[in-house]
Amino acid sequence: MSDKPRLWTPKGWHAFEDGTAMAAACADRVAAIVESAIAERGHAVVAFPGGSTPVPAFELLARRPLDWSKVSILPGDDRIVDHDDPLSNFAMLDRYFGGTGARLIPLVDDVASGATHAESANRRLADLPWPPDLVWLGVGGDGHTASIFRGPDYREAIETEARALKVTPDPLPPEAPVARITLSVHAIRSARHRMVSLRGDDKRMVLLEALSDGYKSRFPVGVVFGSASGEVSGEFYWSPA
Numbered sequence: 001m002s003d004k005p006r007l008w009t010p011k012g013w014h015a016f017e018d019g020t021a022m023a024a025a026c027a028d029r030v031a032a033i034v035e036s037a038i039a040e041r042g043h044a045v046v047a048f049p050g051g052s053t054p055v056p057a058f059e060l061l062a063r064r065p066l067d068w069s070k071v072s073i074l075p076g077d078d079r080i081v082d083h084d085d086p087l088s089n090f091a092m093l094d095r096y097f098g099g100t101g102a103r104l105i106p107l108v109d110d111v112a113s114g115a116t117h118a119e120s121a122n123r124r125l126a127d128l129p130w131p132p133d134l135v136w137l138g139v140g141g142d143g144h145t146a147s148i149f150r151g152p153d154y155r156e157a158i159e160t161e162a163r164a165l166k167v168t169p170d171p172l173p174p175e176a177p178v179a180r181i182t183l184s185v186h187a188i189r190s191a192r193h194r195m196v197s198l199r200g201d202d203k204r205m206v207l208l209e210a211l212s213d214g215y216k217s218r219f220p221v222g223v224v225f226g227s228a229s230g231e232v233s234g235e236f237y238w239s240p241a
């Protein structure tokens with residue numbers, strides 16, 4: 001028997017030995033959620049993460065023979081950049097799911113319109129069947145999830161009943177130093193299913209601390225997935241690398 005102390009993990013925690021196994025499990029889970037949403041309601045509305053972690057799962061999922069014409073996919077957050085910008089989460093969804101026949105819904109307008117980005121995101125989301133069947137998110141090393149960061153827009157992200165809002169992280173994250181549109185805490189928590197995928201020990205330690213502190217966590221991901229009663233609500237897919 002190992003004498004290493006066992007880390008606390010919440011219900012819904014799934015650990016994999018590598019990124020390939022985690023990607024396969026995420027693709028299986030998302031496909032099952034989509035299939036049962038279509039069977040029960042005739043359509044599926046799903047929000048997918050940006051960043052690099054979900055790419056291997058996207059590759060597997062996009063090859064699944066789902067009834068993609070009944071699926072609407074949106075990013076859980078996006079950077080306010082053009083759709084052909086390498087930082088665009090929408091561009092990544094288009095790359096992997098554009099050929100499936102799914103309906104892709106941007107959070108950020110490609111061409112600036114008269115309305116603000118947040119207003120037009122909320123208008124598009126108002127046209128979707130709601131709540132979403134799935135909100136699948138990533139997590140940053142600083143504990144942000146979707147684009148909910150501690151900083152000037154944090155209170156609004158937690159308190160607003162709007163589905164989406166604009167946030168300008170302060171400081172701007174060096175890997176994507178731009179303002180963003182994100183689903184609100186309210187929208188994420190309203191989803192029928194919520195999941196997070198993440199890689200690496202540093203993020204695991206941040207997420208486990210956040211989940212054990214729950215709603216009072218110093219990390220946004222704890223506030224999103226924890227609750228005042230201490231119950232954690234979501235599924236968490238982790239691999240070491």
Ligand SMILES: O=C1O[C@H](COP(=O)(O)O)[C@@H](O)[C@H](O)[C@H]1O
Nearest residue numbers: 049050051052053138139140146
């Ligand atoms: O800025 C963002 O970062 C997170 C984490 O990305 P990763 O590359 O570390 O997986 C991502 O979930 C979020 O959608 C993105 O906008």
